[in-house]
Amino acid sequence: MRILWVLPYLPWPTTSGGKTRQYHLLRSLAARGHRITLLVQSKSSLDTPIQTALEPFLERLIVLPRRSLRHPVTLLSALFGPWPLLTVVNGLSAPLQARFSQLLEETWDVIQIEHSYSFQPFDRLLRGQSFVLTEHNLESSLGAATYDRFPGWLTFFVRFDQWRARRWENQVFDHASRVIAVTEDDAVAMRQLTQTPVDVVVNGVDTREFAAVQRDAASQRILFVGNYEYAPNKDAVQWALDEILPLLWRRCPQARFAIAGYALPQDWAELWPDSRIEWVGFVPQLTELQARSAVFFAPLRHGGGSKLKVLEALAAGLPLVSTAQGVSGLPLVDKQEYCAGETPEELAAALAQLLEDPHYARQLAVKGRDYVRDHHDWQIAAAQLEHVYQQLPVKDSSACV
Known part of the structure; x- marks a missing residue:
């Protein structure tokens, strides 16, 4: 399959669980013969060690910079926009949207978006299109994990942002063709939010x-x-x-x-x-x-x-x-x-x-x-992901996705 995989961070070095998951799934799928273009928006720049680690199993690696957290667009949208805080930080990027639009002119068997909070630049472009969304956590349910550094006087903003996160999750889940969770417990919670089929692709280990x-x-x-x-x-x-x-x-x-x-x-x-x-x-x-x-x-x-x-x-x-x-x-x-x-x-x-x-x-x-x-084992996870791909709607061979 020809896969367009979209990430809000570089998956190397594997300094977090999310990065480790991305790196090993990408590598495992490439070893199975799939051709992958990785589109990344990253706060860190692409250097030679990262290229050396990733490019051998990718058809293309495209990295765009993420704007500063203190950029006026981020600050104003976080306070007054309809999107949750994490979505604002990782979204509202005209360059990313433009590059993604160019890529959609090509033919893809699978478009895979990682994290609902990264989805905003692609929302309009993917209306009516088939894509897979992987959600590592239900961000609206993390509570203290997300907002623990906020002072007490910002309680109203925290509640407001949790509401925005749940509303955004519902919207993105409903647009996806399939949603992927990493545990069955998370899948059960996600199925309560959407009619979109929710599958499980486990975290793995080499x-x-x-x-x-x-x-x-x-x-x-x-x-x-x-x-x-x-x-x-x-x-x-x-x-x-x-x-x-x-x-x-x-x-x-x-x-x-x-x-x-x-x-x-x-x-x-x-x-x-x-x-x-x-x-x-x-x-x-x-x-x-x-x-x-x-x-x-x-x-x-x-x-x-x-x-x-x-x-x-x-x-x-x-x-x-x-x-x-x-x-x-x-x-x-x-x-x-x-x-x-x-x-x-x-x-x-x-x-x-x-x-x-x-x-x-x-x-x-x-x-x-x-x-x-x-x-x-990561091979088990890769097989589960391939099974999800096989459930996607069959596309007209003359259509560009």
């Missing part, structure tokens, strides 16, 4: 890459990975350091907490100066860090979808301690495939149990790795 990882049970190292431009990851670390790790250290004083990922706040090391905290930051090769860890910890309280960091940890054979939010969308069984907890006391006790009982930790690790291999 299971072969992680299969060789052997964790270091004696390290006492607890690992967390996240993109700290995303508020739920910041909240998870802050909650862990303020309330959970102090309880664990009373029972396991040698335990270490390694905090890895992109955009690690520089002031955290000063706020939490304990030497048992390892400020790792972004690492290009996650398997090396996983191999030096004993447990993966996902103390997430906000967010949506399924968490790639959790799937990658399970694929690497790391036993998992997590809240319900950390394993959202994953039918994992507590005490068989991971350890569950919701309070600081429960989570600290679960971490201590895995550090103190290597046999139990190994059992969980084996079960977790088996689950990911059987249900979340």
